[in-house]
Amino acid sequence: xxxxxxxxxxxxxxxxxxxxxxxxxxxxxxxxxxxxxxxxxxxxxxxxxxxxxxxxxxxxxxxxxxxxxxxxxxxxxxxxxxxxxxxxxxxxxxxxxxxxxxxxxxxxxxxxxxxxxxxxxxxxxxxxxxxxxxxxxxxxxxxxxxxxxxxxxxxxxxxxxxxxxxxxxxxxxxxxxxxxxxxxxxxxxxxxxxxxxxxxxxxxxxxxxxxxxxxxxxxxxxxxxxxxxxxxxxxxxxxxxxxxxxxxxxxxxxxxxxxxxxxxxxxxxxxxxxxxxxxxxxxxxxxxxxxxxxxxxxxxxxxxxxxxxxxxxxxxxxxxxxxxxxxxxxxxxxxxxxxxxxxxxxxxxxxxxxxxxxxxxxxxxxxxxxxxxxxxxxxxxxxxxxxxxxxxxxxxxxxxxxxxxxxxxxxxxxxxxxxxxxxxxxxxxxxxxxxxxxxxxxxxxxxxxxxxxxxxxxxxxxxxxxxxxxxxxxxxxxxxxxxxxxxxxxxxxxxxxxxxxxxxxxxxxxxxxxxxxxxxxxxxxxxxxxxxxxxxxxxxxxxxxxxxxxxxxxxxxxxxxxxxx
Amino acid sequence: xxxxxxxxxxxxxxxxxxxxxxxxxxxxxxxxxxxxxxxxxxxxxxxxxxxxxxxxxxxxxxxxxxxxxxxxxxxxxxxxxxxxxxxxxxxxxxxxxxxxxxxxxxxxxxxxxxxxxxxxxxxxxxxxxxxxxxxxxxxxxxxxxxxxxxxxxxxxxxxxxxxxxxxxxxxxxxxxxxxxxxxxxxxxxxxxxxxxxxxxxxxxxxxxxxxxxxxxxxxxxxxxxxxxxxxxxxxxxxxxxxxxxxxxxxx
Numbered sequence: 001x002x003x004x005x006x007x008x009x010x011x012x013x014x015x016x017x018x019x020x021x022x023x024x025x026x027x028x029x030x031x032x033x034x035x036x037x038x039x040x041x042x043x044x045x046x047x048x049x050x051x052x053x054x055x056x057x058x059x060x061x062x063x064x065x066x067x068x069x070x071x072x073x074x075x076x077x078x079x080x081x082x083x084x085x086x087x088x089x090x091x092x093x094x095x096x097x098x099x100x101x102x103x104x105x106x107x108x109x110x111x112x113x114x115x116x117x118x119x120x121x122x123x124x125x126x127x128x129x130x131x132x133x134x135x136x137x138x139x140x141x142x143x144x145x146x147x148x149x150x151x152x153x154x155x156x157x158x159x160x161x162x163x164x165x166x167x168x169x170x171x172x173x174x175x176x177x178x179x180x181x182x183x184x185x186x187x188x189x190x191x192x193x194x195x196x197x198x199x200x201x202x203x204x205x206x207x208x209x210x211x212x213x214x215x216x217x218x219x220x221x222x223x224x225x226x227x228x229x230x231x232x233x234x235x236x237x238x239x240x241x242x243x244x245x246x247x248x249x250x251x252x253x254x255x256x257x258x259x260x261x262x263x264x265x266x267x268x269x270x271x272x273x274x275x276x277x278x279x280x281x282x283x284x285x286x287x288x289x290x291x292x293x294x295x296x297x298x299x300x301x302x303x304x305x306x307x308x309x310x311x312x313x314x315x316x317x318x319x320x321x322x323x324x325x326x327x328x329x330x331x332x333x334x335x336x337x338x339x340x341x342x343x344x345x346x347x348x349x350x351x352x353x354x355x356x357x358x359x360x361x362x363x364x365x366x367x368x369x370x371x372x373x374x375x376x377x378x379x380x381x382x383x384x385x386x387x388x389x390x391x392x393x394x395x396x397x398x399x400x401x402x403x404x405x406x407x408x409x410x411x412x413x414x415x416x417x418x419x420x421x422x423x424x425x426x427x428x429x430x431x432x433x434x435x436x437x438x439x440x441x442x443x444x445x446x447x448x449x450x451x452x453x454x455x456x457x458x459x460x461x462x463x464x465x466x467x468x469x470x471x472x473x474x475x476x477x478x479x480x481x482x483x484x485x486x487x488x489x490x491x492x493x494x495x496x497x498x499x500x501x502x503x504x505x506x507x508x509x510x511x512x513x514x515x516x517x518x519x520x521x522x523x524x525x526x527x528x529x530x531x532x533x534x535x536x537x538x539x540x541x542x543x544x545x546x547x548x549x550x551x552x553x554x555x556x557x558x559x560x561x562x563x564x565x
Numbered sequence: 566x567x568x569x570x571x572x573x574x575x576x577x578x579x580x581x582x583x584x585x586x587x588x589x590x591x592x593x594x595x596x597x598x599x600x601x602x603x604x605x606x607x608x609x610x611x612x613x614x615x616x617x618x619x620x621x622x623x624x625x626x627x628x629x630x631x632x633x634x635x636x637x638x639x640x641x642x643x644x645x646x647x648x649x650x651x652x653x654x655x656x657x658x659x660x661x662x663x664x665x666x667x668x669x670x671x672x673x674x675x676x677x678x679x680x681x682x683x684x685x686x687x688x689x690x691x692x693x694x695x696x697x698x699x700x701x702x703x704x705x706x707x708x709x710x711x712x713x714x715x716x717x718x719x720x721x722x723x724x725x726x727x728x729x730x731x732x733x734x735x736x737x738x739x740x741x742x743x744x745x746x747x748x749x750x751x752x753x754x755x756x757x758x759x760x761x762x763x764x765x766x767x768x769x770x771x772x773x774x775x776x777x778x779x780x781x782x783x784x785x786x787x788x789x790x791x792x793x794x795x796x797x798x799x800x801x802x803x804x805x806x807x808x809x810x811x812x813x814x815x816x
Contacts, residue, residue: 004646049718086736108605165582229631304663383632457662457663459662459663460662460663460665462628462650462657463657463659463663463724464653464658464665464676465630465649465650465651466628466630466650466653466655466656466657466734467651467656467657467677467680467724467725468651468652468654468677468678468680468728469676470651471650471651471678473651473680477676478665481667482666482667
């Protein structure tokens, strides 16, 4: 009898632990995501506690609103189309062909995606400004200029998502098609492209999401003349204190994004469909200068890498070493120890850098705990159909913050976190900004760790259990060591994302607790050549910090496991 | 009774465990249909049958990896219902893909020993002895991906035997190997099991392999156990045409 009761209590402990593993992330999501978003919606529909749609009709009747929606969608469609069009040849070049220096180019192509939006904005602004290298194109504060910057950002998403699948496609299906008389173009159209379609669709929907919610780039590049729903929410809130219009616009933004997310989720589930995949090793052939498709891919690739990536970044670095009087020097970097010309800032840039690092560290810890638990729970395949559905729902729930823009998160925090949460006043505890950044980073952690946990052969856990390991020991000796590299990569991702986070932070950071991106944006908004020079130098510092973190983390990427980003 | 007793065990898929009694409803597959079987201590019994006949499901049910819809799995007189997988002190070996990729050969074999309270020296001695038993002496520090398919299965066998399981379950352990290697290894597995006095259930779809490894062979088809007997007996007096067919006695 005693043994039976001991056994029962042991068996009861496991479900309790799983319940806790589900409850912690769900609680986080409820308080820091669902509540702020719900508060936004309520504020839009019921400004004074009763349903009042006048705010809605008022905003919807403004021609400017529809203009903003139009610009947002045009920007997202163009950004996505060009990212996919340019990304495919580059993916072919970098994942199906081998050539000297390929890993270097692969690394270079990754850089834009992890660069903070504010830095990218500043780099292209410098390029397009009158007197800049591409000033003659007249792209300053234009839709075209912003689309170029968005493509710069997102082409790497396409290259990595599609390339990761492409290099593991079994080449034998293509060879079979060729042996049946199909020309290379026909093989690509009838065999390769359909196999890649799920990855292309998945990448396109993610890119669409990023383009539709782009904030930092648009704010920095668009100036006063150009705006999207996203920047309008910010302007309405911070410049005109018109919280009501901002709420209505946030609701509109949610609708646009939910649609895109639904498409993304469907594409992702199809992506795991039955494709015959092989090891990536040795699937790439040498680049051939005699093959027209190789030459085309190489030319397009070179144009993208040099024109779209090297030029703006090199331009940024070069300009950061130019003194206001046009001579070369370190003046801009020396000025980082000051608060800028005419005290444009409350803190020095170095102080802001320290704040950034501290905030990013806290945010990383939070997102690893929450995201790690989600990945763990969602990677399980429970026996009962009901539990399986619940796990699927949880998976979907935690993708939501990826779609809801950082600006919406920041704005939502602004209107809800002005009161203590469970007795903790987040504003004074210094946790407000890290928590907001963690909301943004958690989906990335989940998407990085989950594929690896899912790819673990269930037989390994079964063997471990039969050999005497209880559930906890199986986790510690099988799941953890195998997922360790991806957890390291996720740590780097979360840290880099937090360092560069601007959308939510710009709403929440106090002037004396400004982070590096916030300081950069403030500097370019203030008059004075010295301030602009400081912004350039600070951008270089931020870019170097993020790139270093990502380079260290990338060393941990497990080439076998793939993953979404 | 000592050893393994399987009493009227059924395994069904497509429904939560125990929720469907008697089977037959839509969407529910009966993988194992009221099978009874005993395995005496030290005995090796092979389960022979075509793929999908339920032999692997039965094995997983004995290991505790599949819930029983009906019946009992009893070991040394103790009903194992409610005893979780890791408390059963059984061993398990799959067809392939079961070695821990993040551990070298020695640490794979040591995995089950790390849970037992053994000194480091005892553990190392046991690992050495088992690698020796399966013909891989000196392979301790080798990485898993550098092994051939046959070597991987030898490591898996050593790992399964290391904690001295009271019952070893082998699920088509040789089926991923080429024919020649399979025949040779079948003999070696038999020797390893007999030498260590291990009680074992060996699942296979190959009748020569079954005869080479087992003391008795059980023939399964469509979830049912048709006949259990020593290989020679089975050959001499198959209970039905189906049994004779699986033994390769008829086309």
